[in-house]
Amino acid sequence: MKQLAGLFSALVALVFVLFGLKSVIAQSSPSAGQDKVIIYNWGDYIDPELIKEFEAEYGYQVVYETFDSNEAMITKIKQGGTNYDIAIPSEYKISEMIDSDLLVPLDYNKIEGFDHIDDRFKNLSFDPGNTYSIPYFWGTLGMIYNDKMVDGDKLTKWDDLWRPEYKDSILLIDGARETLGIGLQRNHYSLNETKSSxxxxxxxxxxxxxxxxxxxxxxxxxxxxxxEEAAIAVTFSGEAAEMMDQNEHLHYVIPEEGSNLWFDNMVIPKTAKNVDGAYDFMSFMLRPDVATRNAEYVGYATPNADAKKLLPEEITSQTEFYPDDELLKRLEVYDNIGVDKTGEYNDLFLEIKMY
Structure with a gap:
């Protein structure tokens, strides 16, 4: 009994030692009680190796969830069922999220590397002063064609899509703003047109x-x-770059009438539980070497000016993917057009699809 009692005492002492050790570790860990960073992003929109490196360096466990539309993303954040620490919405949805009080104003004292962002992509209309958002990737909407099926000299404008010889040849992107935007820019209207007529x-x-x-x-x-199951498609620039890597007969064109200049951005939702972890992730992704690797993996244009310098010239010299200032003048950013007009766009797009 004495031996058992001694053993019991030793076990109790060991438990207290281990508990104490665990408490010390927990108190010393920068992520104590907040060991997860929950990221909500588009599918296949980050190099998985970078997530592993972020986890290893900062000691966080990343929980990574994906969405396939801005509308689905906002709906889930509004519902509040999951406490996302980082989300990656597109520019025209950020002002909507600001108006709905869904975002945390950024504390730039806790973010390193914002100075790496190209000044052209700061302080844009959807978030003046970058109060709530940091650019993640940017690009355009355009046309990709197969030179075995299409003469590239005859596909330079949105208007060319209506050519009779392209019957049953075009893949159209499944998006209301994008599709109606083709018609708007073909007629030299703004992408943010709201007149019903x-x-x-x-x-x-x-x-x-x-x-x-x-x-x-x-x-x-x-x-x-x-x-090669279709001759032409309307698609985003990064998607086009990935296709072109796999088929040498594919070419991407930004239409002469102009196109959409879009930005996806890192934000912190109001429901975030690990805001410090979100700032750590932003700082990590702003590092030029990290942003370069991410751009090479994803295929979209990086807004990080210092990362762009590290990319191969054969990539950055392609004006269809990195438009020069002259071309940028013909590109337009989507604005938030409000719930009612967004509904009207969606209804009209449904009419078009059912035609």
Whole structure:
């Protein structure tokens, strides 16, 4: 009994020692009680190796979830079921999130590396002063074509998509703002047009385009164009770059009438539980070497000026992916057009798809 009692005492002492040690570790750990960073991002939109390196360096466990539309992302954040620490919305949704009080104003004393961001991409209309957001990637919307099926000299404008010879040849992106934007810019209207008469006019023209449209799809565009199952597609610049890497006959064009200049951005939702972890992630992603590797993996243009310098010239010299200042003048950023007009755009897009 004495031996058992001694053993029991020793076990109790060991438990207290271990508990005390655990407490010391927990108190000394910078992520104590906040060991997770929950990231909400588009699918396949970060180099997985960078997540591992971030975890190893900072001691966090990253929980990574994906969404396939800005609307789905905002809905889930509003519901508050998951406490995302970082989200990556597009520019026109940021002002909506600000108006809905969904975002944390950024404390730049806790962020390192914002000075690496190109000044051209700071202080934009959707977030003056970058109070709530930091640019993550940027790009354009344009047309990609296969030179075995299409003469590139005859595909330089949005208007060219209506050519009769392209019957049943075009893959159209599944997005209301993007599709109606084609019609708007074809007629030299703003991408942020809200007059119902104008929207009705371009909807009628887009319905006339539908005989040329083989399918209205999203992610599948990459596979179909690489496999040469369509001649032309409307797609984003980064997606186009990935397709071109896999098929030498594919070429990307920014239409002469102009196009959308879009930005995806890092923000901190109000429901975040690990704000310090979010700042650490932002600082990590702003490092030029990290941003360079991420750009090479994802294929989209980096807004990080110092990271751009580290990229191969064969990438940065392609003006269709890194437009010069002259071309940038013809590009337009989506604004938040409000709930009612967004609903009108969606309804008209549904009409177009059903035509």
């Amino acid at each position: 104008v929207l009705s006019q371009v909807t009628g023209q887009l319905e006339q385009l539908m005989p040329n449209v083989k399918a209205v799809i999203a992610d599948e565009i990459k596979m179909y164009m690489v496999q």
